[in-house]
Each structure stands twice: as structure tokens, then as C-alpha cells.
Amino acid sequence: MTDLTQFLPDIAWSSVAPEIAMTVAVVVLLLMTVAGRRRMWVATPMGLAIAGVGVALLVVESTSPADPSLPGLLAIVAGVALVALTFGLAGVPRALHAWIAGLGAGAALVLTAWQIFDVAWTGSLFAASTTMEGSVAMDGLAIFTRITVYLSTLLVLPIGFAYVRDRNIHRPEFEPLLLLSAVGMALLGAANDVITLFIALEVLSIALYVLTGSARRDRRSQEAAVKYFVLGAVASAILLYGFALSYIATGSLELPGIALGMADPGSPLRLLAVSMVLVLVGVGFKVALVPFQLWVPDVYEGAPTNVTAFMGAATKAAGFAAMLRLFVVAWAPLADLWVPIVAVLAGLSMAYGAWAALVQDDVKRLLAYSAVAHAGYATIGIVSLSDAGLSATMWYLFTYAITSITALGGIIAIERRNHRAVSISDLNGLGRTSPALAAVMSLALLSLAGIPPTLGFEGKLGVFTAGMLSGLTWLVVLGVVTSVVSAFYYLRLMGAMFLTDPAPDAPVPAYSHGWNAGVTVAAGLIVYLGLQPSILLDLAERAAVLAR
Amino acid sequence: MTSLDIVFILVAVVTGGAAVMTVTSRNLVHAALFLGVTLAGIGATFLLLAADFVAMVQVVVYLGAITVLFLFGLMLTRAPIGRETLDSRNRPMAMVVSAALFGILVVLIVRAFGSNQFPATEPISSSVADLGMAIFSTWVFPFEVVSMMLLAALVGAVLLARRQSGDSGTETRVTPIREALDDSTEELDRAPAELGSGGER
Numbered sequence: 001m002t003d004l005t006q007f008l009p010d011i012a013w014s015s016v017a018p019e020i021a022m023t024v025a026v027v028v029l030l031l032m033t034v035a036g037r038r039r040m041w042v043a044t045p046m047g048l049a050i051a052g053v054g055v056a057l058l059v060v061e062s063t064s065p066a067d068p069s070l071p072g073l074l075a076i077v078a079g080v081a082l083v084a085l086t087f088g089l090a091g092v093p094r095a096l097h098a099w100i101a102g103l104g105a106g107a108a109l110v111l112t113a114w115q116i117f118d119v120a121w122t123g124s125l126f127a128a129s130t131t132m133e134g135s136v137a138m139d140g141l142a143i144f145t146r147i148t149v150y151l152s153t154l155l156v157l158p159i160g161f162a163y164v165r166d167r168n169i170h171r172p173e174f175e176p177l178l179l180l181s182a183v184g185m186a187l188l189g190a191a192n193d194v195i196t197l198f199i200a201l202e203v204l205s206i207a208l209y210v211l212t213g214s215a216r217r218d219r220r221s222q223e224a225a226v227k228y229f230v231l232g233a234v235a236s237a238i239l240l241y242g243f244a245l246s247y248i249a250t251g252s253l254e255l256p257g258i259a260l261g262m263a264d265p266g267s268p269l270r271l272l273a274v275s276m277v278l279v280l281v282g283v284g285f286k287v288a289l290v291p292f293q294l295w296v297p298d299v300y301e302g303a304p305t306n307v308t309a310f311m312g313a314a315t316k317a318a319g320f321a322a323m324l325r326l327f328v329v330a331w332a333p334l335a336d337l338w339v340p341i342v343a344v345l346a347g348l349s350m351a352y353g354a355w356a357a358l359v360q361d362d363v364k365r366l367l368a369y370s371a372v373a374h375a376g377y378a379t380i381g382i383v384s385l386s387d388a389g390l391s392a393t394m395w396y397l398f399t400y401a402i403t404s405i406t407a408l409g410g411i412i413a414i415e416r417r418n419h420r421a422v423s424i425s426d427l428n429g430l431g432r433t434s435p436a437l438a439a440v441m442s443l444a445l446l447s448l449a450g451i452p453p454t455l456g457f458e459g460k461l462g463v464f465t466a467g468m469l470s471g472l473t474w475l476v477v478l479g480v481v482t483s484v485v486s487a488f489y490y491l492r493l494m495g496a497m498f499l500t501d502p503a504p505d506a507p508v509p510a511y512s513h514g515w516n517a518g519v520t521v522a523a524g525l526i527v528y529l530g531l532q533p534s535i536l537l538d539l540a541e542r543a544a545v546l547a548r
Numbered sequence: 549m550t551s552l553d554i555v556f557i558l559v560a561v562v563t564g565g566a567a568v569m570t571v572t573s574r575n576l577v578h579a580a581l582f583l584g585v586t587l588a589g590i591g592a593t594f595l596l597l598a599a600d601f602v603a604m605v606q607v608v609v610y611l612g613a614i615t616v617l618f619l620f621g622l623m624l625t626r627a628p629i630g631r632e633t634l635d636s637r638n639r640p641m642a643m644v645v646s647a648a649l650f651g652i653l654v655v656l657i658v659r660a661f662g663s664n665q666f667p668a669t670e671p672i673s674s675s676v677a678d679l680g681m682a683i684f685s686t687w688v689f690p691f692e693v694v695s696m697m698l699l700a701a702l703v704g705a706v707l708l709a710r711r712q713s714g715d716s717g718t719e720t721r722v723t724p725i726r727e728a729l730d731d732s733t734e735e736l737d738r739a740p741a742e743l744g745s746g747g748e749r
Contacts, residue, residue: 008685009684009685009686009688011688023696026699030703132688132689133685133686133687133688133689135687135689135690136689171707173703173704173706173707174707176703177700177703177704177707180696180699180700180703181700183696184696184697184700187693193690195687195690196689196690196693199690199693199694199697200693202697203693203696203697203700206697206700206701206704207700207704209704210700210703210704210707210708213708214707216708245657268660268661269660270656270659270660271656271657271660271661273660274653274656274657274660
């Protein structure tokens with residue numbers, strides 16, 4: 001009998017603590033759905049168990065009474081809050097589910113902050129390390145992706161709450177799928193070997209396919225889901241093929257190991273080039289770079305708008321995190337080969353996105369094409385191939401996430417009352433009929449266009465600076481030109497809102513408490529971080545550390 | 549050429565042929581059965597590589613479960629089983645694209661290895677115990693995340709399949725698909741019509 005203890009893996013719970021919090025929330029939500037009216041019988045023992053784990057953590061982990069373990073305290077609070085929420089919202093299960101999901105995402109965000117200050121902080125830079133036998137990276141990219149993803153989740157939950165109720169598409173499975181998708185995204189940002197990366201990608205994709213089709217009676221939603229699923233499955237297969245080839249060529253599944261194998265002069269370069277191209281196709285699909293962007297307009301248009309907001313904001317952040325890690329870590333020795341290709345794709349995305357958005361009439365489609373353009377801007381940071389570019393891409397994705405959630409939040413309010421897709425003419429005279437909504441929309445559009453002093457400006461400034469520092473002048477010039485073009489169609493929307501008269505029977509957009517809260521926070525972040533970007537920008541700059 | 553090579557060529561021809569038949573067959577049931585043959589061929593390839601356990605998993609999961617699932621799906625959804633065309637106008641285009649992709653990949657991969665072939669080694673036999681040890685030590689984290697993927701798929705399937713009263717989007721009615729069915733056959737159009745009527749209340 002061999003001694004099995006030598007095979008026991010090291011489990012570093014702290015490196016995936018936010019994901020554990022989210023998963024617990026998923027399990028609680030599913031159990032409560034099954035329990036129906038007897039949900040108290042689920043919530044009470046689960047709440048007690050969570051609080052009990054918290055007490056145990058406090059006892060084991062705390063070094064002194066003055067320095068209690070934060071996860072322990074958080075678990076106690078969350079456990080008590082779970083029971084309190086279940087009692088307080090006993091009559092409104094829908095709100096209860098949304099609150100519990102929000103509790104999970106909030107806990108994940110707090111745990112991410114705890115990771116920053118208690119685990120990864122060394123004073124000036126993040127410490128990069130890998131855990132779980134090299135499967136999970138614990139570095140700046142992983143943590144910053146978590147911030148973007150969980151903040152997006154936390155914003156989308158209240159903004160879309162009343163919208164799904166109005167459209168009558170709310171299902172108790174909605175929040176668990178949203179949270180599972182967010183977990184997949186966070187793990188995608190942290191995955192340090194290709195198997196974990198692929199599985200995390202599938203977790204987020206499967207949940208998103210279903211969420212896209214969750215308006216089951218809406219044909220556009222069905223079409224979007226099928227399109228997304230079929231194209232996404234093909235892209236995943238191509239990605240997997242690329243991984244298989246790189247494994248043949250280098251004999252390693254871990255990203256740093258792939259880079260080591262590539263640096264070996266005897267490695268089959270042609271095979272590696274093929275695998276690089278296949279991986280680029282697979283990842284390019286997820287982040288919607290031209291020419292892999294065909295699905296974007298239809299899926300953005302057909303999906304329920306709150307899902308669109310989540311998909312646009314969080315998936316992009318996670319997909320780019322995976323792309324950064326794959327290309328900057330694993331394919332680094334082949335940089336001479338991929339940098340020109342990816343730079344051309346970035347240029348094409350910016351140009352095509354800006355050009356196609358010009359002629360759109362449906363606002364969601366317009367934002368979908370602008371998402372393609374924004375994928376191009378974020379890619380500038382990757383091809384810069386520098387620490388500045390790395391942090392610029394992370395920061396850009398954060399700014400884009402907040403901004404696009406605000407913009408789509410505005411559309412949600414209009415769509416709720418119109419009960420149909422929002423075209424530009426639906427925005428006519430919005431500045432007069434509902435000035436607050438028009439102001440928020442305008443703020444988001446200005447930020448998307450990158451006009452100072454909004455958050456979007458700070459983001460674009462970062463990627464353009466990084467591009468210039470790396471000598472990619474042509475790409476930056478193209479970026480500035482397309483930004484000017486895109487400003488035209490964003491301003492066209494604003495013109496419709498403020499310069500035209502409202503239609504006489506124009507419906508008044510509908511608000512709700514959740515929508516108010518979510519959009520106010522998002523718009524506040526756009527203004528505040530636009531004026532005072534240093535808080536998170538510093539973090540992004542210090543987070544430019546990759547586990548290698 | 550060893551006997552192993554001959555067996556491999558036979559298996560490869562059968563697998564490849566069945567794969568082609570899967571996508572060219574005009575009858576959905578035949579396509580599903582050909583898919584079964586393809587998957588069995590892949591299982592046989594695993595056996596040739598001395599990966600006994602993977603071969604068994606391939607047979608049990610893919611051949612046993614997936615193919616049967618396909619057939620049940622066809623049966624239960626009353627999908628058009630007959631000989632009607634499953635083609636779209638994009639068929640020539642799709643053939644060109646896939647043939648080009650196949651050609652490019654074959655050329656690139658063959659040229660990538662060139663003359664420096666991998667040293668011919670005896671197939672390494674890996675026992676189930678080795679696999680289990682690898683899964684639960686080195687790959688324990690991805691293994692755990694797989695369970696999350698399954699959970700997402702399960703919950704998603706429930707969301708898509710479960711019918712709920714008052715379950716509608718902005719546009720409702722799905723037009724029933726009426727194929728060229730002669731009226732004498734049983735009430736074939738009932739199931740699609742039900743789908744569009746908003747479910748039972």
C-alpha cells in the first residue's frame with residue numbers, strides 16, 4: 001500500500017475565496033428554489049452553517065483579538081443576513097433571490113479586497129504566485145478581473161430586477177446562472193493552465209447561452225441564444241484544438257511551461273504558430289474582435305437587456321484577461337509573430353465597429369458595434385507588450401464595464417415602458433420628458449466616446465499612452481480617428497435626446513428602486529473616477545504583475 | 549508497416565467515412581447512427597494508443613449516452629425524421645470553407661513536423677489508478693470546476709425546458725413549423741402548436 005498522503009494536493013482556499021462565496025450563494029439560491037414556501041427550513045440551517053464556518057475561521061485564523069480574520073467576520077455577517085433576509089422578505093421570493101445573489105456578489109467583492117490587502121500586497125507591487133498545483137494564478141490580473149466582474153454583477157442585479165419582472169421572464173434559475181457565469185469569468189481571469197482556462201470559459205459560456213435565451217417566447221432571444229451557442233461551441237472547439245497542438249509542441253499544459261517549451265530552440269515553431277492562430281480565433285470570438293464579431297449584434301440585440309449589460313461588461317473583462325495571460329505569458333517567446341497579427345485585428349475592430357455603428361438605428365445594435373470597437377481599443381494595451389499596456393488594458397476594461405452598464409441601464413428604463421426594441425427615434429425629446437434619465441444616458445455616452453472628464457477618457461488615455469510608449473503610433477492614430485468617428489454617433493443619440501421634440505404619445509420611462517440605486521452608483525463611479533481616477537488606476541498599475 | 553499501422557488505417561478509414569456520412573446523410577436518424585459509428589471509431593483509436601480507460605469512457609459516455617440521447621431527442625421532440633432536406637443554401641460555401649480549413653491544417657501540421665518525427669516509443673499504458681491520482685492531485689482544481697460547469701448546464705436545461713404559466717416575452721407566438729406532411733398522418737402539428745400557445749395555464 002503506497003502512502004497516499006504524498007499525493008495530497010495543497011488547497012489554497014484564500015486564492016479562490018471570492019468564488020467560494022459566490023458558489024455558496026448559488027447553492028443557497030437553488031436549494032431555496034427547490035424548497036419553495038418552506039424556504040425558511042433551508043435558509044436557517046444554511047445561515048447557521050455559514051455563520052458557524054465564520055466562527056471557526058475567527059478562532060483558527062485570527063492571530064490576535066485586535067486583528068480578527070476578515071473572511072470569518074464576513075461569513076458570520078453573511079450567515080446572519082441570510083436568515084434575516086429570508087424572514088424579512090418572506091412574502092416576496094423574487095426580491096429575496098435578488099438580495100441573496102447581491103449578498104453573494106458583495107461578499108465576493110469584499111473578499112477580493114481582502115485578497116488585495118492581506119494576501120497579495122507587498123507594499124508596492126502585487127506578489128505573483130500560483131496555487132492549486134499551478135492551476136490558479138494569484139496575481140494582479142486575476143484580482144483586477146475579479147473587481148470588474150463582481151462589480152458588474154452587483155450593478156446588473158438591481159438594474160435588471162424590475163425589467164425581467166415586467167417582461168415576465170423572471171425565473172428562479174436566473175440569479176444562480178448569473179452568479180455561476182460570474183464565477184466562470186473570475187476563474188478565467190485566474191486560470192494558469194489551459195485546462196482550467198478552458199473549463200472556466202465553458203462555465204461562463206454555458207450559463208450565458210442560457211441567459212441569452214431566457215426570454216423563451218421571444219424569437220429574437222431564441223435566435224440569439226442558438227447563434228451564440230453554435231458559434232461559441234465552434235470557437236471553443238477551435239480553442240481546444242489550439243491547446244492540443246501547443247501541448248504536442250511543448251509538452252506542457254501550464255501557461256508558464258508552454259512559454260518555457262517555446263523558448264527551447266528545438267521546439268517546432270510552425271506547429272506553435274498554428275496553435276497560436278487557433279487560440280487567437282477561439283479567444284478572439286469571446287472578446288469579439290473583427291473578424292470574429294459576427295455574433296455580436298444579433299446576440300446583444302436579442303438577449304434580455306440586463307443580460308446584454310452583464311455580457312458586454314463582464315465577459316469582455318474576463319475574455320481579455322484570458323487573452324492577456326495566453327499571449328503575454330504563454331506565447332511571449334513568439335511575440336514577433338503575434339504582435340503584428342493582433343495589432344491588425346485591433347485596428348480592424350476599431351475601424352469596423354465605428355463604421356458599422358454609424359448606420360444603426362436600433363440602439364442596442366449600435367452599442368453592440370461600439371462594443372466591437374471598444375474591444376479594439378482594449379487590445380492596444382495587449383500588443384503594447386509592456387507593464388503599462390497590461391495595466392492600461394485592465395483599467396480600460398473596468399471603465400468600459402461601468403460605462404456600458406450605465407448606458408444599457410438607460411435603455412432598460414426606456415424598453416420597460418415601450419415593450420419593444422429601442423430605436424434612436426424613441427430617444428427623441430427625452431431631455432424634456434425625463435431629464436434625469438437623459439442626463440445619465442448622456443454621461444454614459446460621453447464616457448463611451450472618451451470625452452474628459454469622464455471615466456471613459458481615463459481609460460482611453462491609458463491605452464493610447466501605452467501604445468505610444470511601445471511605438472505603435474499607427475494604431476494609436478487609428479484609435480484617435482475612430483474615437484472621433486464614434487463621438488459622432490454617440491452625439492447623434494444625445495442630439496435626439498436634447499434637440500428634438502418628444503413624440504406626443506411618448507411613453508414615460510419606468511424606474512424602480514433597484515434601477516435607481518444601480519444606475520446612480522454606476523453614474524457616480526463614472527463621474528467620481530473620471531475626476532479622481534488615482535484610487536483604482538494606482539491599483540491597476542500595481543496589478544501589472546503576472547504569474548510566470 | 550506494422551500490424552498496428554494496418555489496424556489503424558482500417559479504423560481511420562471507417563471513422564472518417566462515418567464522419568463524412570454523418571454530415572452528408574439526409575436522414576437525421578441515419579446521421580445519428582453514423583455519428584455513433586464515428587464515436588466508436590474514436591474509441592478504437594484510443595484502444596490502439598493503449599489508453600484503455602479513455603476508450604471505455606468514450607464508449608460508455610459518447611456511444612452509450614450521447615447517441616442514445618440524440619435518438620431520444622429526435623423521438624420526443626417529434627423532429628422531422630423523414631427524408632426531407634436538411635440543407636441550407638450555404639451548403640457549397642460551407643463545403644469550401646471546411647475543405648480549405650482541412651487542407652490548410654493538414655499541410656501546416658505535416659510541414660510543421662517535417663522530417664523530425666517524434667521518436668517511436670512503445671505506447672505508455674496508464675492505469676486507472678494513475679489517472680485517478682492525476683485527477684485528484686495535480687488536476688484537482690479543474691476537476692472541481694467541472695462540477696460547476698455541470699451545475700450550470702443542469703440549471704440551464706431546467707430553465708429552458710420547464711414550462712411556466714404566463715411565461716412570455718414581448719413577442720409571443722412561435723409559428724408552428726408546418727412541413728410538407730400529408731393530412732392523413734396523425735395529428736402531427738399539435739405539438740408545435742402547443743409550443744406557441746403560451747403553455748398550459
